[in-house]
Amino acid sequence: MGLDDKIGNKGEGLGGKIKEGLGKATGDQNLEAEGHKDQTKASLKDAGENIKDAFKKGDR
Template sequence: MSGIDKLKNKAQELSGEGKERVGEATGDRDLQAEGANDKAAGNLKQAGEKVKDVFK
């Protein structure tokens, strides 16, 4: 996994977590859902990169 990809995925995950928390605090369910989706996408991308690393 390249370092840049790893950082991008982690940034997406952290951004999603932030959105999710702000959504919870403000009662904005749309923002909360968007954050959860971003966080899940970041996690999924990281898992995919790890699988690619195993097969190198």
């Protein structure tokens, strides 16, 4: 996985965490859910990249 992918996924996850926290603080359930969704999406992207990396390492 490229460094730019790692940074992008971490940034997306952090943004989601912030959205979720703001949603909780303000009682905005939609914002909270959107933040949770962003975090989940970032985690899934990381998992997919890790699988790709594992296959690349196996080809050596």
